Amino acid sequence: MPRTKARRRRKPRQQRYEQSVPLVLRGRTVPRPRVQPRWSVGATLLVVALLVGAVALWLTFSPRFYVLQVEVEGTNRVSPEEVFAASGLERLHILWVNEKEAEARIVEQIPSVTAASVVCRLPADCVIRVEESPMLATWQVEGSLFWVDQAGGVIPATEPLAGGWYVTGPIGSGGQVDEDVITALVELERLGVPPQPVMYREGRGLVLTDEEGWKVIVGEGSGMAERMAVYARVKEYLLANGIHPLFVDVRFPKAPYYSVTNEW
Structure with a gap:
């Protein structure tokens, strides 16, 4: 009988399979980054806007x-x-x-x-x-007393101002002493004229009383130094000549005059 060759049985091919496993580093898993939801940004802006509005309302109406x-x-x-x-x-x-x-x-x-x-x-x-402003004078209007400051302001008073001028006469319109009158009083005091009783007449201004007994019309506004200098010369003339006038008017220094017959 013919001999038949025995066939070798091929060994089955071994297939390698690789199994995917998560990467582990010494027992710690790498976390995946979180994706922030889109709506959270808008919500944050809304909250901020509401807070700003609330603060604005509080500032406005509180x-x-x-x-x-x-x-x-x-x-x-x-x-x-x-x-x-x-x-x-x-x-x-x-x-x-x-x-x-x-x-x-x-x-x-x-x-x-x-x-x-x-x-x-x-x-x-x-x-x-x-x-x-400091007080300057007491002002008498009929039976009422007022204190007057250097700005012309007037306030009711119950007694005269110690050491100040005592003015008798009307007060200007608006319940305030005219600025020119205040200027005249301030200048007179700076010239060394002691505060004293003085009259005020509209159209003539301030009227002093000389120690000789006659009236001296000095007017109002600035220029008191020149007027008082002129009056000093006029008074010297009057005394030297034995003249006793009813008044002396020096409102216009270049043309002073006096009268022994007419009332001032």
Whole structure:
């Protein structure tokens, strides 16, 4: 019988399989980056806008930010209430306060105040400091007394001002002494004329009384130094010649005159 060759059985091919596994580094897994949702940015902006709006409404409508009262310093004759009213700050929101404008209003509306300072801070705290002009004279109008300061401001008084002029006569329009009259009194005092009783007549100005007994019409406004110098020469002439006039008028220094017969 013929011999048949025995066939070798081929070994089955071994296939290699690689299994994917997560990368592990010493027992720690690398985290995946988180993706932030798109809506969170818009929500944040909305919250911020709401907060800003709420703060704006609070600043606008809260009574804490409105000037309802102030602290006033430096007043003697003027009341704090009058200063507050003149400032224009009452019930004004602190964000709309203009300190310089308030200062200007006070000085403009209150003649006796020569200077004002306004300082305001949050929430609505304001301090007003004022300087008042010094008193100059007592003014008598019929049976009423008033004190007059160097700005012409007038306030009611119950007694004469110690060491000041005592003027009898009408007060100018508006309840304030005319600036020319104030100027005349100030200049006379600077020239060494002691404050004394003096009359004021519209159209003639101030009328002094000389120690010799006659009247001296000096007028009003500036130029008192020249007028008083002229009067000194006129008086010297009168005394040297034994003349006792009823009045001497030196309102016009280049043409002074006197009268021994006519009333002034």
